[in-house]
Structure formats: structure tokens, C-alpha cells
Amino acid sequence: MRCRAVRRILAESVEDGVDLRLGAVDDHLKACSACSAFDTQMKMAWKSLDAYPSVDPSPGFADNFYARLEASSETPTHPGLSWRPQRGWQWMALAACSMMVAFLLTVHTPPQNQSSSILASKTDSWDDQFLRDLDTSMSHWESNHLPVYDSWPNSLLDPSFQESPQPE
Amino acid sequence: MTGAPKAPCDPDTALMVAFQQGEEAAFEQILDKYHKAIVNFIYKIVNNRAEAEELAQDVFLRIYRARHSYEPRARFSAWLYRIATNVGLKAAGRKRRSPFGFGLNELTRKEEGRSREPDAEQRLVESEMGKVIRQIIRGLPKNEKIAIILRRYEGLSYKEIADVMNCTEPAVKTYIHRGKLRLRDRIRPYLKEGKV
Numbered sequence: 001m002r003c004r005a006v007r008r009i010l011a012e013s014v015e016d017g018v019d020l021r022l023g024a025v026d027d028h029l030k031a032c033s034a035c036s037a038f039d040t041q042m043k044m045a046w047k048s049l050d051a052y053p054s055v056d057p058s059p060g061f062a063d064n065f066y067a068r069l070e071a072s073s074e075t076p077t078h079p080g081l082s083w084r085p086q087r088g089w090q091w092m093a094l095a096a097c098s099m100m101v102a103f104l105l106t107v108h109t110p111p112q113n114q115s116s117s118i119l120a121s122k123t124d125s126w127d128d129q130f131l132r133d134l135d136t137s138m139s140h141w142e143s144n145h146l147p148v149y150d151s152w153p154n155s156l157l158d159p160s161f162q163e164s165p166q167p168e
Numbered sequence: 169m170t171g172a173p174k175a176p177c178d179p180d181t182a183l184m185v186a187f188q189q190g191e192e193a194a195f196e197q198i199l200d201k202y203h204k205a206i207v208n209f210i211y212k213i214v215n216n217r218a219e220a221e222e223l224a225q226d227v228f229l230r231i232y233r234a235r236h237s238y239e240p241r242a243r244f245s246a247w248l249y250r251i252a253t254n255v256g257l258k259a260a261g262r263k264r265r266s267p268f269g270f271g272l273n274e275l276t277r278k279e280e281g282r283s284r285e286p287d288a289e290q291r292l293v294e295s296e297m298g299k300v301i302r303q304i305i306r307g308l309p310k311n312e313k314i315a316i317i318l319r320r321y322e323g324l325s326y327k328e329i330a331d332v333m334n335c336t337e338p339a340v341k342t343y344i345h346r347g348k349l350r351l352r353d354r355i356r357p358y359l360k361e362g363k364v
Binding site for chain 2: 052
């Protein structure tokens with residue numbers, strides 16, 4: 001037998017009431033001093049575990065237990081709240097994430113009505129209105145070929161024309 | 169007699185079933201029978217007597233509260249030691265993760281336990297050999313430590329240890345074998361010095 005197999009058997013047979021030793025193991029031990037030393041050390045190590053100190057519970061163990069049981073039963077879990085998980089931090093984390101998302105959405109969404117009134121000047125809004133009127137009133141061909149421009153103010157036809165300032 | 173429920177052959181399981189059916193005296197018998205074993209078992213995991221006692225009370229509180237969901241599938245002792253293992257390892261892990269090396273509740277426990285000084289008293293009677301063994305077992309890997317303690321001190325079978333540790337019997341055999349080899353390696357220097 002090989003040393004490894006012998007040591008496996010020796011380690012198992014060290015426990016009380018277990019006798020796995022075969023004749024072949026004894027023969028091996030007679031011939032192998034290392035395995036023989038292993039056997040002795042393993043037996044001593046297993047036996048030495050008896051020295052682990054044992055403790056006696058305090059005399060009031062049962063009384064303390066029943067006191068704790070009574071104290072814990074005074075505040076039973078409400079049946080209506082039984083769906084709530086024990087780990088409250090998960091709910092807190094979820095609430096914090098929700099608040100963060102709501103905050104980011106509020107900050108990054110521009111209010112539509114405010115931006116148009118602030119960014120567009122009064123002149124721009126007049127020009128827009130003029131172009132919209134032009135689109136609705138005539139087609140592209142009409143705008144080029146009909147004498148509609150005759151009725152337009154001079155300031156629009158001649159870029160060099162300067163209107164006289166209006167009295168306030 | 170065909171409709172009669174089959175009586176559990178394990179006497180502790182029978183006690184737990186009786187308690188489940190409302191017999192409070194059955195729980196008192198369980199508490200009386202196992203409280204010392206559970207305190208000692210947890211003591212070997214957390215290495216503090218006052219803490220072990222409080223955690224053992226936690227174990228029995230869990231059993232008391234879980235009586236309605238108890239199913240006698242395995243031996244009662246396997247179920248009991250499984251709860252005790254979980255409670256003990258959780259407490260030991262909490263203590264290890266704490267930046268101060270102990271849990272917050274431990275401060276209170278130390279104050280409460282100072283009057284009776286169990287650990288100091290215990291240390292006086294503890295032999296040098298006992299200290300060595302305690303340190304060596306404390307230094308074993310978690311699975312090897314639990315398997316060795318359950319086998320050597322609590323006398324559980326490989327099957328019961330497998331039930332407690334939620335693993336297979338061959339896995340338990342491996343844990344115990346490795347644990348024995350590690351114990352032998354760590355005890356060997358003391359054997360040479362003649363302390364053990």
C-alpha cells in the first residue's frame with residue numbers, strides 16, 4: 001500500500017469505535033517509520049481535543065430565555081405589515097434613487113413657454129407672423145409673379161429706405 | 169388505524185411535534201436537554217461565554233417561533249444544530265467585520281457579564297493545553313471547524329453533519345479528514361515541546 005492510502009485509513013480510524021485498519025496497514029506501519037509517526041501524532045492530536053474547556057451555562061439561563069420570549073411577544077409583528085421585508089435599507093435606497101431621478105428630470109427639462117418668450121425678440125415674432133401669413137395667403141409662384149409687392153411698404157422693397165422715426 | 173399519523177421514532181422529534189400541537193411542557197424538556205450543549209457548541213465558534221449564552225437563547229427563540237412551520241423530516245438535533253451553526257457563524261462573521269473586532273451588542277454584554285466574570289473565572293481553571301487546543305480549533309477553516317466540532321464534541325454522525333451543513337456526506341468526510349490533518353500539523357510543535 002502507498003503511504004497516502006495508509007494515512008487516509010489511519011486518519012479515519014483515529015475516531016472512537018472506528019476500526020478500518022487492515023493487515024496490510026499494519027504491515028506498512030512496520031516497514032514505514034514516517035507513517036508510524038503519523039499514526040502516533042494523529043492519535044495524540046485527536047485525543048488532545050478532550051482538553052477543550054467546557055462551559056456551564058449560568059443558572060438563570062431558562063429564566064432569561066423566558067424573559068426575552070415574553071419581551072419579544074409584547075411587540076408582535078402587525079399582520080398588515082407582514083409584506084414588508086426585514087431589510088429596510090433596500091427600500092430606502094429605492095426611495096433615494098427615485099428622488100434622484102425625479103430631481104434630474106426636473107432640472108434638465110426646459111419649460112417650453114418660458115424659453116420662447118425670453119429667447120425670441122419682438123421683431124422675430126413679427127417676422128414669423130409675416131411669413132406664416134404669406135404662406136397661407138399665396139403660393140410660391142404667385143409671390144414671384146403677381147404685383148402684390150406694389151402694396152408693400154417701401155422699407156421692405158428697398159433695403160436702403162429708412163423710415164422716419166415715429167413721434168412718441 | 170389506517171388514518172393515524174405515523175409517530176416519529178426520534179424522541180426529540182416527538183417532543184417538538186408535541187410542542188407544535190400546543191404542549192408547552194415539551195418545549196421545556198427540549199430546552200432543559202439541549203441548552204448546555206448548544207451554549208458549548210456556540211462557545212466553540214464565538215469564543216465568548218456570555219455571547220454564546222445569549223446566542224443560544226436566540227437559537228431557542230427561533231425554535232419557539234418556528235414551531236408552526238416545523239416539519240419532522242430529519243432528526244430534531246440536526247435541525248437544532250443547523251440553526252445554532254447559522255446563528256454562531258453569523259455572529260462570528262459580524263464580529264470579524266466590525267472595525268473594533270467586536271459587535272455593538274458585545275459592549276452591553278461585557279458590562280452585564282462583568283458582575284459574574286464568567287470568562288475570567290473560566291480562564292483560571294483553563295489549562296495551558298486547553299488554551300492551545302482552543303487557539304488551534306479557532307484557526308481552522310470554517311467548514312472544517314464546524315464538521316470537527318460536530319463530530320468530535322457533539323457526536324453527530326456524518327449523515328447528521330451533512331444535514332446540518334447542507335452538504336453531502338462525502339463532503340463532510342473530506343472536511344473532517346482535512347481538519348484532522350491540519351490539527352495534527354498544528355499540534356505537532358506542541359507535542360515536541362511536551363505541552364500537549
